[in-house]
Amino acid sequence: MMTTIDPEQSSSIVFDAATKVYAGQPQPAVDNLSLTIEAGELCCIVGPSGGGKTTTLLLVNRLVELTSGDIRIGDRSIHDIDPIALRRSIGYVIQQTGLFPHLTIAENIALIPQIIDWDKSRIKKRTNELLELVGLTPVESFAKRYPHELSGGQQQRVGIARALAANPPVMLMDEPFGALDPITRANIQDEFLALKDAIGKTTIFITHDIDEAIKMGDKMAILQEGGVLAQYDTPEAILAHPANEFVERFVGNDRGLKLLTLRTLKRVLNQTPNRPAPMSRADAQASNLPRITETATAQAALSLALNARSSAIIVTSESGKDAVELSVQRLLELGAANAAPSGTIPTGAGV
Numbered sequence: 001m002m003t004t005i006d007p008e009q010s011s012s013i014v015f016d017a018a019t020k021v022y023a024g025q026p027q028p029a030v031d032n033l034s035l036t037i038e039a040g041e042l043c044c045i046v047g048p049s050g051g052g053k054t055t056t057l058l059l060v061n062r063l064v065e066l067t068s069g070d071i072r073i074g075d076r077s078i079h080d081i082d083p084i085a086l087r088r089s090i091g092y093v094i095q096q097t098g099l100f101p102h103l104t105i106a107e108n109i110a111l112i113p114q115i116i117d118w119d120k121s122r123i124k125k126r127t128n129e130l131l132e133l134v135g136l137t138p139v140e141s142f143a144k145r146y147p148h149e150l151s152g153g154q155q156q157r158v159g160i161a162r163a164l165a166a167n168p169p170v171m172l173m174d175e176p177f178g179a180l181d182p183i184t185r186a187n188i189q190d191e192f193l194a195l196k197d198a199i200g201k202t203t204i205f206i207t208h209d210i211d212e213a214i215k216m217g218d219k220m221a222i223l224q225e226g227g228v229l230a231q232y233d234t235p236e237a238i239l240a241h242p243a244n245e246f247v248e249r250f251v252g253n254d255r256g257l258k259l260l261t262l263r264t265l266k267r268v269l270n271q272t273p274n275r276p277a278p279m280s281r282a283d284a285q286a287s288n289l290p291r292i293t294e295t296a297t298a299q300a301a302l303s304l305a306l307n308a309r310s311s312a313i314i315v316t317s318e319s320g321k322d323a324v325e326l327s328v329q330r331l332l333e334l335g336a337a338n339a340a341p342s343g344t345i346p347t348g349a350g351v
């Protein structure tokens, strides 16, 4: 029976021993991949070039067919979904933008909405909204230009807008932000995360950038050469407990520092059984130690202490009413708690 993906419903994606061997190749490009991406989650796939990341995406929308195993979206096997209907219900941002050169930016974005028969005014409204979202303003100027009249990074943003156009429940994104400068990239990462939380899209997101994966991913899948899954877990669990030497090398020897980016001061303070005693108001006011609010990350706090060459900082509550003094030593202990597999705390961080 052929079915479609319900566009109103966010769906899980399940890889069940998914394997792809390209014709004439001795080794699989994706080897026996099994993992579940829960509905509404964003899974980052990272791994070396040629590790099977793009192939994994192509298998989901059946631009490449599985050699064996299965992939299910919701509870339906992709084999039971008409490939054309399947692709229309999946937003796909390809590695090399793939815009149609003879169509304007607005026409490129409107492709899927047009195919599924949205009326003109709805398409125009959506196109403008998306151009705004990806920061291509003034909208009127960008809408009527052709892809070759845009920079590489701007074209990439059109690719993202196009994939989002019909508001698909599933998004496949192949290094979508690769061509963007760091500031635009950080903005668009934040916007995409907010959007994802608001509409609960299930997303597979490929990136070469481990920091991007840590920031964006609810989960991270690390593919090793030959399309073998090395580890699948939350970024925090992977940084804290790399499954093997490959993962350890891949996440980098600064994984202890990276872990600090995932932990807010509030969280590390709440987690510790012996939370430092609150400072008196008078002490807090008199102190000239650098200050940071508890919503900041442990990494931001460490950076603040380093910049100020201070061996301690003051952490204030959001209201500013309460304050605790934290030594850098204590900050490192708290931030790195459970960071090492053996439960030991990394030392010699140079501070």
Ligand SMILES: Nc1ncnc2c1ncn2[C@@H]1O[C@H](COP(=O)(O)OP(=O)(O)OP(=O)(O)O)[C@@H](O)[C@H]1O
Pocket (backbone or CB within 6 Å): 022, 023, 025, 029, 047, 048, 049, 050, 051, 052, 053, 054, 055, 056, 095
């Ligand atoms: N159409 C094809 N026919 C034969 N082999 C292919 C084909 N497409 C990809 N491959 C091979 O499959 C393997 C995985 O390729 P894939 O494009 O999935 O890697 P990737 O992880 O996306 O790499 P990159 O980070 O460079 O984009 C590579 O060894 C590649 O050479």
Ligand SMILES: [Mg+2]
Pocket (backbone or CB within 6 Å): 053, 054, 055, 095, 174
């Ligand atoms: Mg690729």
